[in-house]
Amino acid sequence: MARIDVGGLGDFIRDQRDQAQMSLRQLAKAADVSNPYLSQVERGLRKPSAEILNRIAQGLRISAETMYVQAGILDQREGDESVTTAIAADMTITERQRTTLLQIYAAFQSENRAQADRERADTDAARGDDAENATNTREEPA
Numbered sequence: 001m002a003r004i005d006v007g008g009l010g011d012f013i014r015d016q017r018d019q020a021q022m023s024l025r026q027l028a029k030a031a032d033v034s035n036p037y038l039s040q041v042e043r044g045l046r047k048p049s050a051e052i053l054n055r056i057a058q059g060l061r062i063s064a065e066t067m068y069v070q071a072g073i074l075d076q077r078e079g080d081e082s083v084t085t086a087i088a089a090d091m092t093i094t095e096r097q098r099t100t101l102l103q104i105y106a107a108f109q110s111e112n113r114a115q116a117d118r119e120r121a122d123t124d125a126a127r128g129d130d131a132e133n134a135t136n137t138r139e140e141p142a
Contacts, residue, residue, distance in 0.1 A: 010044040012070045016060045017042075030059030058099060063088045065102045074106055 017027050024042070028035040032055055040046040041056075048056070050073060057067040063084050068074040087101050 006041075006044040006047050008044075009048075009071050010042040013056060013060070014042045016062060020060055022060075027056070027059050031055040032059075054099070054103075058095060061095070063102045064099055065106050068106065074109070 017024070020027075022030070024039060025035055028038040031038065031052075033052060037046060038056070041048050041052075048071075050068065053067045053071055053073075054064040057064045065074060065084050066088075083105060084102060087098050087105070090098065093101070
């Protein structure tokens with residue numbers, strides 16, 4: 001997992017809060033975190049968990065995935081933004097449903113990356129076995 005850039009994350013949260021025209025207290029209440037803790041996160045003094053990031057994202061009305069990407073927990077991939085933007089913009093579903101869809105989407109991405117990594121490792125191991133077998137089957141010169 002990538003290391004969280006707490007300073008950059010704090011700046012991002014503050015910028016999002018400013019764009020939403022929310023005070024620190026309002027966001028703390030909406031995210032159900034303490035005002036001092038949120039202040040420390042914004043100043044880069046605390047490294048919030050994924051659960052806290054999810055709650056802050058909900059309070060800001062942005063996708064949890066956007067917050068996870070900003071925190072370095074998830075990697076941004078090509079095409080992701082259109083999916084997450086569409087989910088975030090869909091007003092026919094509730095905030096909880098949007099969050100759930102984004103979490104499922106992120107879980108599928110993570111699962112697929114892990115599967116690709118396993119397949120790559122299996123392929124690399126097979127190549128190593130083939131090279132070793134080729135070396136061992138050569139006849140010694142007489």
